[in-house]
Amino acid sequence: MNCLIPQTFMSTPLRAIRKGSFCSSASSFQGVGVSMVQGASRGIGLEFVRQLLEREDKGHVVATCRNPNGATGLLELKRKFSERLNILQLDVTNESTIEASALSVRESYGSINLLINASGVLSLPNKLQPETTLNKVQKSSLLHAYEVNAVGPIMVIKHMWPLLKAREGTGDERDFAVVANLSARVGSIGDNRLGGWHSYRSSKTALNQLTKTISLEFARKKDPILCILLHPGTVDTDLSRPFQRNVPQEKLFTKEFSVQKLLSIIDGVKRSDNGKFFAWDGQEIPW
Numbered sequence: 001m002n003c004l005i006p007q008t009f010m011s012t013p014l015r016a017i018r019k020g021s022f023c024s025s026a027s028s029f030q031g032v033g034v035s036m037v038q039g040a041s042r043g044i045g046l047e048f049v050r051q052l053l054e055r056e057d058k059g060h061v062v063a064t065c066r067n068p069n070g071a072t073g074l075l076e077l078k079r080k081f082s083e084r085l086n087i088l089q090l091d092v093t094n095e096s097t098i099e100a101s102a103l104s105v106r107e108s109y110g111s112i113n114l115l116i117n118a119s120g121v122l123s124l125p126n127k128l129q130p131e132t133t134l135n136k137v138q139k140s141s142l143l144h145a146y147e148v149n150a151v152g153p154i155m156v157i158k159h160m161w162p163l164l165k166a167r168e169g170t171g172d173e174r175d176f177a178v179v180a181n182l183s184a185r186v187g188s189i190g191d192n193r194l195g196g197w198h199s200y201r202s203s204k205t206a207l208n209q210l211t212k213t214i215s216l217e218f219a220r221k222k223d224p225i226l227c228i229l230l231h232p233g234t235v236d237t238d239l240s241r242p243f244q245r246n247v248p249q250e251k252l253f254t255k256e257f258s259v260q261k262l263l264s265i266i267d268g269v270k271r272s273d274n275g276k277f278f279a280w281d282g283q284e285i286p287w
Contacts, residue, residue, distance in 0.1 A: 033114070034059070034062065034111065034114075035061050036105065036115050037052070037064070038064045038116065038156050039118040039120065040074060041066070041073065042073060044232055044255055044258065045065075045119065047258075049063045049074065049077060051256075051259050052263075053084060060085075060109065061086070062087075063085060063087050064101055065089070065090065066089070066090070068088070068089050071087070074087050092152025093147055093148065095155055105163055106163055112163050112165075113164075113178070114179075114180070114266065115157065115164060115178070115179045117153035117157070117181045120182060121145060128145065128199065130197040131196060133196070137198050146206060148203070150203045153207060154210045154211075157214060164177040178269055179214075180227075180228050181207060181211050181229050183207055184200070185285055186201045186204060187204025187208050188286055189205060191286055207229070208277060211227050211228075215228075216275060226269055228269060228275070228277070230262050230277075230278055230279075230280070231279045232258040232261075232280050236255065
């Protein structure tokens with residue numbers, strides 16, 4: 001690959017590299033949508049990858065997860081969309097893997113137009129369970145939930161920031177890139193009427209605040225990037241399965257339905273939506 005990037009590239013902060021320095025192969029993606037889904041090995045993240053690949057025949061998708069070799073769903077999609085799907089290793093608790101992914105994306109594509117942060121943790125056997133009472137709150141659970149649900153996505157945005165730009169070369173595309181972070185209605189302070197689930201609630205609330213703060217910075221710097229938060233509803237995934245017993249059947253969504261709704265919100269987002277928090281049905285959620 002014939003790159004125009006200086007030899008000092010690997011030791012230079014990505015943000016500091018001038019915009020004109022890119023691999024010659026990346027220029028071929030001008031006018032072709034490039035989306036990145038972080039947390040794509042299963043559940044909603046995997047469904048985002050599938051629908052993004054299936055809805056147009058030219059767009060490219062970068063899918064990241066902690067263990068690509070064990071991501072059977074992604075590997076199946078790779079066999080079907082071998083030229084348009086790129087699977088990268090990224091662990092939101094390990095910043096070096098985030099930075100390495102950013103370097104790889106820059107080298108391969110030059111830029112991305114859409115970033116979806118879909119990773120999240122609600123429970124882990126013998127490590128993390130939603131707390132029903134203050135007596136069950138543990139420091140380790142709070143810190144782990146915060147690291148995965150709030151810190152991780154924000155670090156991904158930090159390192160992908162230089163790569164986020166509007167899709168060019170088609171003449172009819174919107175003039176901004178989009179960052180969509182998957183949050184949850186339980187992260188809303190104003191909507192909290194039941195209490196409990198301290199670690200998960202507070203980590204999603206932190207994600208909301210961090211995303212809102214970043215959206216204001218991008219706007220202040222006139223950087224053409226919009227940040228939104230999305231609540232997918234209660235979706236039938238591994239994350240929610242242990243807690244579905246009291247969920248009415250009509251309020252338990254399939255991955256296909258939820259992601260279709262979320263993509264419609266992303267497709268229709270306007271500049272005035274920057275920093276807002278939307279439910280799957282397009283309704284704005286109070287902070």
